[in-house]
Amino acid sequence: MAFVTPVVSQPPSPKPAWLALLEQFYERASLPPPVVREVRGREVPQPYHQLLVHSSDMTPTLERFYCQRMGIKVLSRELQPNAYLREVILTCADNEAPVEYGVIRICLDHLPPPAARRVLEEQAPFGNILQTEGIPHLSWPQAFFRVQSDAHMRGVLHLKESEVLYGRRNVLLDGSRRLLAEVIEILSPVSEKRPGANGFQRAKPDTRQGQARKGSQ
Numbered sequence: 368m369a370f371v372t373p374v375v376s377q378p379p380s381p382k383p384a385w386l387a388l389l390e391q392f393y394e395r396a397s398l399p400p401p402v403v404r405e406v407r408g409r410e411v412p413q414p415y416h417q418l419l420v421h422s423s424d425m426t427p428t429l430e431r432f433y434c435q436r437m438g439i440k441v442l443s444r445e446l447q448p449n450a451y452l453r454e455v456i457l458t459c460a461d462n463e464a465p466v467e468y469g470v471i472r473i474c475l476d477h478l479p480p481p482a483a484r485r486v487l488e489e490q491a492p493f494g495n496i497l498q499t500e501g502i503p504h505l506s507w508p509q510a511f512f513r514v515q516s517d518a519h520m521r522g523v524l525h526l527k528e529s530e531v532l533y534g535r536r537n538v539l540l541d542g543s544r545r546l547l548a549e550v551i552e553i554l555s556p557v558s559e560k561r562p563g564a565n566g567f568q569r570a571k572p573d574t575r576q577g578q579a580r581k582g583s584q
Contacts, residue, residue: 383510385536389470389551392443392454398519403512411511414557415533422506425537425552426494429457429466436460441489442523449476456523457492465524466557471550477541478502493539493548503542510536514553524555532556 383405390400408420418428426437437457444453450472457467471493475483482500485491497504513533516526524532534553541547 383536385509385549385551388452388472388549391452392470393519395443395445396519398517401514401517401520403514405510405512408508408511411513411533415554418554418557419511419533419535419552420508422508424494424497424506424539425467425469425550426457426492427498433459433466437466437492437495438463439489439492440465444489446487449474451475451486453489455492464555466555467552468520468523468555469550469552471548473548474546477545477547493550497539497547502547504547505540505544506537507540508535508537512536520553526556530556 383403386400386403389403393400408416411420414432418425418432421428429437438460440456440458440463442454442456444451446452452470452472454470455468456465457469458465473486473493475486478486479500479502482496482502485496485500486493491499496502511533512535513531514520516524516530516532520526520532521529532553532555534551536549536551538549539547
């Protein structure tokens with residue numbers, strides 16, 4: 368009699384607790400939450416690696432990469448006691464091209480009043496407010512991930528088709544190590560700075576990554 372080795376299915380990886388912030392906005396819009404896969408920092412390919420795997424704020428990092436200021440578009444928001452949550456797009460100042468989709472929870476009671484007022488005015492990214500108001504803080508990335516863009520992300524990032532996007536979960540602490548904000552940042556397909564009339568070109572996709580993803584799905 369031949370013995371058949373039973374196939375034991377692997378349980379799905381537990382969903383990270385920090386994903387609840389993003390899911391909250393999806394639930395409010397009656398949308399199914401995206402499927403996020405955590406990766407190690409060293410697994411994030413370039414040019415995403417240089418934009419995500421560091422302990423700096425995202426706004427000045429994007430401004431250095433694109434050589435221009437970042438603007439902000441607020442998609443939805445929620446004001447809670449001592450906290451302000453919003454879903455945003457960061458855009459290039461010259462043509463309003465979306466470069467990042469994100470959700471953030473800001474602890475208003477841990478900010479100086481002028482900075483808190485600027486947050487509620489919704490005219491500048493949070494990283495810009497921290498920088499221009501001279502607020503000492505620490506940027507502390509907690510996780511990196513990739514996600515297949517869904518219909519919602521494709522719409523807000525102006526994508527013509529579904530693409531693998533990379534992002535991170537970050538927390539910002541003040542000088543006393545109090546929480547200023549928690550944020551989930553998802554980059555649009557990144558353009559690398561190149562010489563030429565247009566200034567930027569779409570980065571070539573990593574076909575090896577794509578082959579690996581197809582095999583794992």
